Structure formats: structure tokens, C-alpha cells
Amino acid sequence: MPEAIIEATNLRKTYGDVEALRGLSLDVHAGSLCGFLGRNGAGKTTTLKILLGMMRPTSGEARVFGRRVSDSVASIEIRRDAAFVGEDKPLFDYMTVQDVIRFTAAFYPQWRQDLEQYYLATFGIAPAMKVKTLSRGMRTGLALVLALCRNARLLILDEPTSGLDPAMSEQVLQALVRHVASAETTVFFSSHQIAEVEQVADRVVIIDRGRTTITAALDDLRAQYRRIHFVFDDDAPAPVFRAKGVERMHRDGRVLTVLASAGAEGIVEEGRTLRPVSVDVVPVSLKEIFLESSGVEG
Secondary structure, eight states: OOOEEEEEEEEEEEETTEEEEEEEEEEEETTOEEEEEOOTTSSHHHHHHHHTTSSOOSEEEEEETTEETTSHHHHHHHHHHEEEEOSSOOOOTTSBHHHHHHHHHTTOTTOOHHHHHHHHHHTTOOTTSBGGGOOHHHHHHHHHHHHHTTTOSEEEEESTTTTOOHHHHHHHHHHHHHHHHHHOOEEEEEOSOHHHHHHHOSEEEEEETTEEEEEEEHHHHHHHOEEEEEEOSSSOOOOOOOSTTEEEEEEETTEEEEEESSOHHHHHHHHHTTOOSEEEEEEOOHHHHHHHHTTOOO
């Protein structure tokens, strides 16, 4: 199994009477492009801040590069080896793009000038432009240039495509895919755009109300989750399946629908004993898995 770059175990974070995290656990493997999904208020931003040492958990433990994030010295080392792009993307508006880049590059001896030129061209950003004149998409592009060119081992991104038009979002996503493939970097990014996560991620973590509901390779989820439709001559029965993997059942007239997270073949075999007139097994999208794991009716 690949090395775990990020490990979190039973993280809890309380603000007064509010529990932002309630026993969250996750892991992110080296070299992966891992999407981090959850509804508003699920605890995504709190988790990212804890991983970067910007906030301490109430209890539980998290490690990045094997270093404990709650250790003040280790958290400095983590931020040295990890790059973070937040949703607000603060920049020095009075500087030019070139000034911001040269200022940032001075702190990183392994700065990649070849990547700097490549990504500036990719995002259509001229070095002489004033930061205050950049569009929202260009500001995102510049923030990513500053992160990608550091030669960091880990990129942590909070909603990297938020507010971008479809063309710019596609450029950002493809830049992340290329970077992971060429620079041996791990990317952990939160997003509300499920289709984007499904497009580029190889692993997903889904959380709901401060707890992890799913952490798995995306290919495994696609292979395991199935929706099974049993059609009967009369009203569908309400059976109790003994086969493992039944997540939810729904009856609608003559149709019994079963959402399975594993073992679809066993569920189909058991369902046939109910004498349906037809059985249909269909794949399930990441959006449907997300809605199910978040307790939202799809």
C-alpha cells in the first residue's frame, strides 16, 4: 500500500456548544489526487486548517508526512513542505505578478522556473500585470502558480475552482492532473463540484456532520456501488435482505429498488427468491453515492 501522506484519527473540534468535527478519520495516499466532499458545515475547512497546523483539534490526532500537526515545530515543517491555496486567495494587490512571484520564490530554493513560465502561459497571465487588475480566474491561476512552482510534496486546496467559468475550471483541473503525474506530488482538495471531483480524482473522502462516511479509491466505489431494480407482477414486497451491502431500499408500486455498496450479486441472487418478473442492475454515480452518504434523498 502507498505511503500515507495525511493521516487523521478520531479528530474532534468543538466551538463552545458546536461540534465541528465528531470523530473524523481519514487517510490520503502519496501520489494521489484526493477529492474532499461534504455539504456546507460538514467540517471540511476545519479539517484543512487542523492539517496545516492553523488550528488545534479538541482531541484526536492528525499527522502530515508522519509529523504530528499539534506539535508547534512539526507544524512549521509541514507548512514548509506543503502548499495551501484557500478559497479567498489573498495576494498583494499593489504588486505586479512578477513581483509577487519573485518575492515568493525567494523563500523556496527548489522553485521551478520552468513550471512558472508554463503555468503563467496556461492561465494567460502576463508577468507585468498588476495583481489588482487580475480577474477572479487569473487570481486563482496566480495562487496556483505560487503553490505549484514551490516543488511542494503536498498541495492542499480549498475550493480551487470556486467562482470560475467552465473553461478556467477545466484549465485548473487539468493543471492539477498534470502536476500530480509529473512532479510526484499529492493533492488533497475540497470541492462542492462533484462532477469535477469525479473527473480528476483517483480517491475520495466524503464527510457529513463532522464524521467520515466514505474514504476509498474512486474506482473501488464505482465497482462496488450498484442500484438494483426488482419488478414484480403486483405490489413490491418489503423484504429483509440477509446479504451484506444493502444501504437503502425503496418501494414504488411494483418496483423494489435496492442501493448496494457491495455484494450486488448476492443481493440479486437473494432477491430472485422473491420471484420478480425482471431484475435490472445499474451503476451508481459519485453524486448519488455522495447524496446517500450525506443522508440526502437522491
